[in-house]
Amino acid sequence: MAGLSSNWKQLSSKISKPSSNNNNNNTTHYNNKKKKSHTKAKEDHIQNSLKNDKHLLQLKHNRVNKDGFINASPLEFTLWTTIGNNEIKKENIPTTDNTINKSEKDRRKELGKIVAIDCEFVGAGEGRLSHLARVTIVNFYGHVVLDQYVQPRLRVTDWRTWVSGITPWHMQFAIKFDDARARVEEILKDRVLVGHALENDLDKLCLTHPKSLTRDTSTFPPFRAVSSGRTPGLKKLVKQFLDLDIQNGVHNPIEDARATMLLYRLQKNQIEAFAKSIK
Template identity: 50%
Template sequence: MGSELKQNSNKLQLNPNWANLQKSLTSHGGPKPSKPSTDQSEIPTGILGKRKERSDSKLGDNPLTPVSDDFSLTDAVAMDCEMVGVGQGNRSALGRVTLVNKWGNVIFDEFVRPIERVVDFRTQISGIRPRDLRKAKDFCFAQKRVAELIKGRILVGHALRNDLKALLLSHRKEDIRDTSEYPPFQREGHRSALRHLAASFLNVEIQSGEHCPVEDARAAMLLYEKNRKDWEKLAKDQIRLKLKQKKRKPRKKTKQRDGLHADDATTAA
């Protein structure tokens, strides 16, 4: 009996301590969390931040990736077209046309059904397949839409003469920025292919297989934007030179006319 009483007394002595511990915990608002748990809200943020940095770095590896979500129509637009073969296959017709704004975001991208029958899709280069033209836009629709988008704007591209010819459109020479004709991009006066310019000046590979007009238009636009200040200065200088030449030509003609009148007068005398 004595041993049992001692055991019961020990149990009675422990119960108040346990009650006091519970009381102290409740009075302090519960047990204090450990240090790692206090930063629990910060840990996911840090992890997400690292993931975001990784994704940005991956996107940053390709300079052709747009850096803005702005899809508005900017003062400068870049265009690239892909052609298909018509007639005997040796004549080119528009098969796809793409326009991007100065940020590289697509503002127009449509497959185009040529007026003539396509005999060569040139898929290895154009990337166009028969299924792409089954529900393609009519040529007139694409032509009209492109004309509206480029009107009054700086038009950027590579060998734009071919693209405008395929669209049966014209554009003010003063507003054309052709990467194939920009002197700093030429080697010993010879034009370079767009893929060579992209590799040399942008450190990016394009046109390794089927051409992507979106990628090509972005490359042309980025080449322009990186050299925009000097390019625009050169364009202004060329315009001034042309104006001077136009002013000089009439003077020469008037002098020649004055000389002819003088000769006529002497002969008449």
């Protein structure tokens, strides 16, 4: 019986102690599970951060207060509050921000038949060629209908942040060039296009637009007169004709697109007459 008892003790000892292989398997399974959990938590955190960053970016662009009202710049305020073809006068343009309320059903948010565009570029490729990195379109009332960061088609060698305002951080919100081009093309179809030095913007978008539907503030003779017949800078035109300051540091394509639209609306009848004369 003593021998039997001794063997039983040894057998019991082996049964009660898990093998080293089992220990390793259990540890590996636990570590893998912990790693997957950590990876998922990290991915969720990144996605939530992106959503929050994108939301904050949109709020910054629109300057939306908690109550839903918008602190409109003089450009946006004038465009939004001047209805239809009512005349815009330089002396009636405010010099400070004013609060406006853009309700969801306001028809001034609709795309309409006249839009203004502005683009920002970065340096890409070995020759640091200009490539599209952001495109913005506003409607007749200055409401933003498209504001999209775009992935440059070549490796960026100069972000030109000091003037473009674009950094690598913004590229997490960027779409592919072909997608951006398609969106712009759809918006511009059969619409009057307003802008400043439009040839450059359209060239970088690899698009063309009918001359009969193009209104370029850089080619309008009364605007060119302030630069002795040369191509005037948008900043100079806005100061001369609207008595406002823009492009103080980093350029904002929303501001620039609204500026060209306001210049167009300020001289709408004359610009339309000029456009017809050069067909």
